Amino acid sequence: MTWDGGLLDGVFIHNNTFFWNPPVEGPPVKMTETEFGGSRSNSVINNVIYSTVPSMIHSGAGIKFQHNLYWYPGDSLPKWSYGGREHVGLTSYRAAAKDELFIEPKLDWLLRPLAGSQAIGRGLRVPDPGSQDAFGAPLLPGKPPDIGAIHWPTSVAEATRNRSPGVSSVTFRAQSPNLRFAP
Numbered sequence: 001m002t003w004d005g006g007l008l009d010g011v012f013i014h015n016n017t018f019f020w021n022p023p024v025e026g027p028p029v030k031m032t033e034t035e036f037g038g039s040r041s042n043s044v045i046n047n048v049i050y051s052t053v054p055s056m057i058h059s060g061a062g063i064k065f066q067h068n069l070y071w072y073p074g075d076s077l078p079k080w081s082y083g084g085r086e087h088v089g090l091t092s093y094r095a096a097a098k099d100e101l102f103i104e105p106k107l108d109w110l111l112r113p114l115a116g117s118q119a120i121g122r123g124l125r126v127p128d129p130g131s132q133d134a135f136g137a138p139l140l141p142g143k144p145p146d147i148g149a150i151h152w153p154t155s156v157a158e159a160t161r162n163r164s165p166g167v168s169s170v171t172f173r174a175q176s177p178n179l180r181f182a183p
Contacts, residue, residue: 009038011063013047014126017111017134017148020051027055027081036062044068046123048105048148054078056093067124069101069147078102105148110135112150119147 020028028051029044036042042063049056050071057065061083070090072078079086080093087093090102106117112135113119123145132138134149146152 007035007037008042009036010040011036011042012045012126013043014045015047015123015129015133015145015147015149017048017107017150018050019111020049020053022053025053025055027051027053027058029057029059031057031059031063032081034060034062045126046145046147048107048111048119050105050107051078056080057082060084065097065100067099067101067122067147069103069105069119069122071102071104073104101147110150111148113146113148113152117152120152121146123147 018028028049043066044063045066045068047068048071049068052072052074054072054074054076056070056072056078058081059065065082070078077089079088080096081087082093082096085096087096090100093100101118101122103118105119106114107119108114121144125145129139129145133146133151137151137153139145139151
């Protein structure tokens with residue numbers, strides 16, 4: 001939302017990890033009241049969006065969604081509302097956003113990607129990605145970027161330093177707000 005007739009220009013949201021578990025139905029990304037203007041592009045790129053409700057995004061067409069990884073573990077089809085159109089299921093949404101992904105991200109309890117995660121090395125290169133991930137691990141210049149805020153360890157030393165003892169992953173259940181820790 002903008003105030004006093006203002007417009008947003010050059011919004012760039014990249015490499016975040018959203019875990020959305022609201023008490024009521026509502027999307028983790030909502031930009032319906034946002035006004036964009038100017039010549040710079042407005043983009044949401046390389047984000048992991050994990051939602052315990054089927055609503056994924058609700059946005060106008062003024063911002064482009066690219067190469068985000070979505071996951072909803074429930075029984076119903078996920079929903080996207082984009083550019084004034086409702087999309088139920090990924091096949092419908094892909095008509096509006098061709099390179100979006102709907103794959104279980106395989107994250108540990110700190111939302112870090114596990115071995116075999118489709119988030120590892122599948123991100124788009126972005127201008128000025130920064131030098132480190134959300135936990136301070138260095139981003140290597142020649143390595144393909146990961147999707148999300150936390151990147152796969154680049155070495156055994158980093159993996160050991162960042163791994164919490166005794167817990168290697170968590171399984172999220174849509175039927176229950178409780179988390180089940182897996183060994």
